[in-house]
Amino acid sequence: MKVFALLLAAFLPAFATNPAVAKGQGAGNPSAPILIELYSDFECPACRAFHVDMLPLLLRDFVNTGKVYLVDHDMSNHQHSAEATGYAFAAARIGKYSEVANALFQHQGEWSQNGKVWDAVASVLSAADQKKVAALAKDPSIQAEIKTETDDGRIKVAQTPTMIVIRSMRQYRFVGSPNYDLFSGFLNDLLKR
């Protein structure tokens, strides 16, 4: 019995979701058969391509249908990405993560050049929400969350975007944006197992 309890204590953390992830960054059914951990950066051009081209298909076919639980880890590896991530995390706390994340990727070409990250964020928030997000972004807990996400990501992945697909304790890594036809076929094969 003691051995069983020790084993349980050792393996339980492996089944738990990452506590550092804000609620707004997990999408879909947490008890879905497949977990995808997405490591991304708001300022990386390949991440923008992934967000614009592949993510909507993935959400439509697998996340919204309850087959996949997607956890987004936002890393800060570029000049302005820490600021962008701060606004996104702050927006997550008032339930506006998706809106702000979409706006950041949509206007990435502009703010990554001129550094006016706030303009992209403000464009999708009401005046009241702008005040809340601007204040929350300076919160030390948000800054700590950014650091934790980035440090954790640097240990786990070599570049962004990277997807780690987890099904029944097996992990598969995908760098960049894989061909969607092949990737969806792969996920469907995993679901049949």
Next chain:
Amino acid sequence: MTFLQSIFRQNTAWRWTSLVLRVLLGVVFAYSAYAKLSEPWRIFAMDIEAYKLVTNLFLVELIARGLPWFELLLGLWLISGFWLRGSATICALLLTFFIGMMVWAQINKLGINCGCFGSGEKISWLTQLRDGSLLVAALVLAAWSHLSRRSPQPPPAAPTPA
């Protein structure tokens, strides 16, 4: 007989070196095949497609399903030592092709997986150094197997008239 031929044929050390090289290359190819075959074929297919050299999905599937088996056969062929000239030459050509693809991906800054030993290994100077070392081994083996062939026997001397 050239100087190189005499070295390759007579030196016992070269014979042992060739044995080590062909077993090493054979094991590497067999392991590479195993790593791919133990994963769903679509993972390797995505790695192939990411190079953007073959975009037709039927061809991508054909390569993804066929290449690991070919690598396995080549690995076993190398280990067996049967017709080493053929296996070593094919091995060298295949490695040249693989390195060429990796260099192409690096030049175009694709930032993709190499697909060498299953999923999750990004192309880097390390992957190229590894494959480059294997290519050197394959070239040495191919050269050894070609040069150590028995040179044709000289035609029998014409009988001298009594």
